Amino acid sequence: MRAFGMVVLLSVACSSAVLAKPGPQLPEELVLSGDNIIDVTINGEALRLEVRPEAADAPTLNPEAAVRLGLKPGMLAFRSMVGSERVNGNSAIHKVDYGAGEKNQRIFWADRASSSLADGTISPASLPYKRIKFLLGNPSPTEKNYQLALDNFGFLGRLGVGTTIDLEGEKLRFQFSLQRNETLASAPTGNWLAQKRDGKFTGEPKQTLIYYGITRPTRAMTLSKPVPLGPAQLTNVDVRYSDYGDASGIAAEGGDGADSDEIVVVGKKDKKVDLRIVAGRRFLQGCSALVYDMQQRMITLRCEAR
Structure with a gap:
């Protein structure tokens, strides 16, 4: 990221929380320790995401995970600068399940890996809990x-x-x-x-x-x-x-x-x-x-x- 910033090429909402089908109710608080990794499914595919307090708001997948899911670019693309290095990414809305039923959510992925520990990263703000405790x-x-x-x-x-x-x-x-x-x-x-x-x-x-x-x-x-x-x-x-x-x-x-x-x-x-x-x-x-x-x-x- 350029300093800590990001240039968004098209502006649309980052995510939507339209409930696709009901599921079990999640606890109000998610407690994390160790590597702070959670299990999720995207389009029915099991993935592991690293929860980072400083991560960008929308879930950001590694390129290998995006290929495995067969993700196709949607309307919103982005570009980040880390010093002189350019990172290009795309996004689309897909079905995500954190354990309480699927919902539609915008997913980002880039041409470089966002996590070396999991299939991608996610912010506490993107998770369907009232509180996230590390x-x-x-x-x-x-x-x-x-x-x-x-x-x-x-x-x-x-x-x-x-x-x-x-x-x-x-x-x-x-x-x-x-x-x-x-x-x-x-x-x-x-x-x-x-x-x-x-x-x-x-x-x-x-x-x-x-x-x-x-x-x-x-x-x-x-x-x-x-x-x-x-x-x-x-x-x-x-x-x-x-x-x-x-x-x-x-x-x-x-x-x-x-x-x-x-x-x-x-x-x-x-x-x-x-x-x-x-x-x-x-x-x-x-x-x-x-x-x-x-x-x-x-x-x-x-x-x-x-």
């Missing part, structure tokens, strides 16, 4: 609940769900990832963190897996002014420094006397950018559960106070 560790008698407002990101929620905080006069969007340890930000977000939260590069360049099996160069940044989020203060983030909004070149500005770890922002202020951070497992250490309540529009973190 078990992260053993509960503690002294842990507390930390609640964050749940937001849908992108047109019709196409970019998934997370939470938004107001900081320094801007909207900073957060999502959580259980597939990575590090916390990840785009180059424009890294520039903003350097300006507003006194962020400095404190790590050497490295390659980090982003999405669709594509890696991009990142550098660790330390914030002198932490960002408050739920139970903790965010002090460290990996910045994708060579995507659009190049932070590596900015870091070199200032001449021989400049601190090489300091990002110095120069030039006029650009138009507003999508400020988004994906917080990984390391940020969630000390938390026993991550709960998405789709009806109450709330994300709950059950964690030790830090």
Whole structure:
């Protein structure tokens, strides 16, 4: 994805929940652990999907699964950019059964795999449950609940769900990832963190897996002014420094006397950018559960106070 975005070529609704035939009633809460994989059927074919908190709203299948199901493109196509790598995809409405009878739902698939563990990925927002609970560790008698407002990101929620905080006069969007340890930000977000939260590069360049099996160069940044989020203060983030909004070149500005770890922002202020951070497992250490309540529009973190 370009930074964390997606360009939709045709705009139609991502999914519809028209019930085709009745089935058993599902529990109100789905509890997940381990690899967070669920069993579903699409057009009568059994599949396994990886539930990801940061996934795009509509189920996204690996190309092999789409071929196995014989899926044909419908009216909506999409294109994602992961750095300079282009990912092309298609979609169509098909019959999906999560265990309570079939319903019509829009399914996406791309020319690269969205999951290395299952036949594809799915967001908590796409599932027919009131609450989705991810078990992260053993509960503690002294842990507390930390609640964050749940937001849908992108047109019709196409970019998934997370939470938004107001900081320094801007909207900073957060999502959580259980597939990575590090916390990840785009180059424009890294520039903003350097300006507003006194962020400095404190790590050497490295390659980090982003999405669709594509890696991009990142550098660790330390914030002198932490960002408050739920139970903790965010002090460290990996910045994708060579995507659009190049932070590596900015870091070199200032001449021989400049601190090489300091990002110095120069030039006029650009138009507003999508400020988004994906917080990984390391940020969630000390938390026993991550709960998405789709009806109450709330994300709950059950964690030790830090």
